[in-house]
Amino acid sequence: MDRITIRTPDDWHTHQRDGEMLKAVVNYTARQFRRAIVMPNLVDPVIKSADAAAYRDRIRAALTPENAGFEPLMTCYLTDTIDPDDVAQGHADGVLTAAKLYPAGATTNSDSGVTDVANIFPVLERMEAIGMPLLIHGEVTSDDIDIFDREAVFIDRILRDLVERFPKLKVVFEHITTKDAVDFVKESGPLVAATITPQHLHINRNAIFKGGINPHQYCLPVAKRELHRLALREAATAGTAKFFLGTDTAPHAQHAKESACGCAGIFNAPYALESYLAVFDEEDAIEHFEGFASLHGPAFYGLPLNEGTVTLECVEHEIPATIGGGDTLTVPFHAGETIRWRMVEA
Numbered sequence: 001m002d003r004i005t006i007r008t009p010d011d012w013h014t015h016q017r018d019g020e021m022l023k024a025v026v027n028y029t030a031r032q033f034r035r036a037i038v039m040p041n042l043v044d045p046v047i048k049s050a051d052a053a054a055y056r057d058r059i060r061a062a063l064t065p066e067n068a069g070f071e072p073l074m075t076c077y078l079t080d081t082i083d084p085d086d087v088a089q090g091h092a093d094g095v096l097t098a099a100k101l102y103p104a105g106a107t108t109n110s111d112s113g114v115t116d117v118a119n120i121f122p123v124l125e126r127m128e129a130i131g132m133p134l135l136i137h138g139e140v141t142s143d144d145i146d147i148f149d150r151e152a153v154f155i156d157r158i159l160r161d162l163v164e165r166f167p168k169l170k171v172v173f174e175h176i177t178t179k180d181a182v183d184f185v186k187e188s189g190p191l192v193a194a195t196i197t198p199q200h201l202h203i204n205r206n207a208i209f210k211g212g213i214n215p216h217q218y219c220l221p222v223a224k225r226e227l228h229r230l231a232l233r234e235a236a237t238a239g240t241a242k243f244f245l246g247t248d249t250a251p252h253a254q255h256a257k258e259s260a261c262g263c264a265g266i267f268n269a270p271y272a273l274e275s276y277l278a279v280f281d282e283e284d285a286i287e288h289f290e291g292f293a294s295l296h297g298p299a300f301y302g303l304p305l306n307e308g309t310v311t312l313e314c315v316e317h318e319i320p321a322t323i324g325g326g327d328t329l330t331v332p333f334h335a336g337e338t339i340r341w342r343m344v345e346a
């Protein structure tokens with residue numbers, strides 16, 4: 001096969017940042033995807049529905065004319081004191097597509113996150129009643145839990161109970177990194193789904209330490225052992241509706257990654273489709289690529305499928321070492337590597 005055309009895909013987990021970085025990155029996502037879920041973890045988190053509406057305007061203003069049809073799908077950041085009425089109203093108004101649970105301290109800009117999940121039971125009840133999805137960063141944060149175990153422990157301590165307590169709540173277990181998470185999602189009912197990033201399909205934890213510390217392979221949840229990567233590849237490429245595309249593209253300036261305390265996050269938006277398709281190709285599962293990229297996500301969210309198509313061709317090309325310049329110079333995922341697929345410009 002030397003060309004593949006699929007229905008226009010969506011990205012169900014992205015970080016678009018704000019200010020200059022927003023302008024520098026959003027068109028990479030908008031070029032490949034019709035819609036993207038936008039995470040609310042700005043330096044000042046997007047908590048109120050009105051903040052999400054204002055952020056959506058800033059995102060739209062940063063789009064180049066050829067990407068004007070791109071639709072940012074906004075989320076709000078759940079806190080211990082979140083107002084359930086505002087969340088429900090934001091959803092009814094078409095501003096908020098979903099709400100995000102960050103356990104406090106789990107990742108970049110998550111200090112205002114939830115300290116005890118019981119604090120958000122009232123808002124979860126409302127979301128369950130109105131069919132608004134809950135997106136979960138599924139890691140415990142206690143220092144006594146090994147960083148490589150935090151996702152599995154989250155399932156046992158928090159997620160299993162949460163899903164039982166709110167059986168009609170739509171839950172997306174975001175950017176899953178373990179076989180434990182794959183098994184949990186498969187065993188749960190149809191309202192529990194998961195997104196999978198390209199990096200967790202390509203790398204295991206060795207990549208972070210190969211030949212020295214590699215900050216551009218570091219994200220949260222951190223990549224795990226090879227057995228987990230293989231379970232994720234099987235889950236993504238098997239054609240199962242519960243697993244769909246969510247890049248977790250998380251740009252940080254090169255200097256912020258390459259520092260003594262480098263930020264977590266991998267900037268994969270520029271070649272996201274190419275990166276995923278390489279995996280489906282290697283697994284001999286290209287026939288399942290469209291489901292993962294373009295069909296399962298909208299079905300889960302209850303949104304229409306996109307019109308239009310994107311085409312990728314099989315041509316080897318090299319991913320650039322850096323993208324952009326100045327304060328927003330970034331290093332993309334796969335920098336300097338050769339990749340076999342390339343999106344054909346519309």
Ligand code: NCD
Binds near residue numbers: 248264
């Ligand atoms: C994300 C970021 O930089 O905002 N980082 C990451 O490693 N994925 C936050 C997140 O999604 O955890």
Ligand code: ZN
Binds near residue numbers: 015248250
């Ligand atoms: Zn993320």
